[in-house]
Amino acid sequence: xxxFSRYQRVFNSIDxxxxxxxxxxxxxxxxxxxxxxxxxxxxxxxxxxxxxxxDDGLLEIAEFERFVEEGDGEGKEIKEAFKMYExxxxxxxxxxxxxxxxxxxxxxxxxxxxxxxxxxxDVNGDGVLCFDEFRIMMLL
Numbered sequence: 001x002x003x004f005s006r007y008q009r010v011f012n013s014i015d016x017x018x019x020x021x022x023x024x025x026x027x028x029x030x031x032x033x034x035x036x037x038x039x040x041x042x043x044x045x046x047x048x049x050x051x052x053x054x055d056d057g058l059l060e061i062a063e064f065e066r067f068v069e070e071g072d073g074e075g076k077e078i079k080e081a082f083k084m085y086e087x088x089x090x091x092x093x094x095x096x097x098x099x100x101x102x103x104x105x106x107x108x109x110x111x112x113x114x115x116x117x118x119x120x121x122d123v124n125g126d127g128v129l130c131f132d133e134f135r136i137m138m139l140l
Contacts, residue, residue: 009123010136011064021058024048068136082134092128093118 014022014030024044048059051067087097095114102109118129121137
């Protein structure tokens with residue numbers, strides 16, 4: 001049985017045509033769908049170009065893993081952001097803590113909305129975001 005990457009679920013959700021590869025267009029579309037912010041075509045292309053080791057213009061799972069693990073050039077800021085969202089002292093972001101933080105930022109969301117936001121990046125399926133899952137979310 002093949003071993004799956006700890007990022008496989010997130011990778012699969014970004015891989016729009018399920019071909020085992022992520023294009024800059026996949027990143028562009030996914031970023032906007034998840035964050036509501038728009039990544040420019042140039043930014044998405046730059047991510048793919050930086051981590052595409054076989055020069056096929058696409059990211060395979062190993063290249064995506066490297067992007068997630070090495071691409072965190074703003075690690076300190078992401079760690080600080082995680083601490084802001086993780087309000088319950090559990091070391092994870094729950095729907096309640098996400099809702100509370102979004103409310104403080106002026107964005108009203110229901111618990112259901114927060115659960116759906118978490119589910120998009122909940123790699124291990126435990127219903128909360130650990131730091132690695134949060135980092136993936138912030139990088140996309």
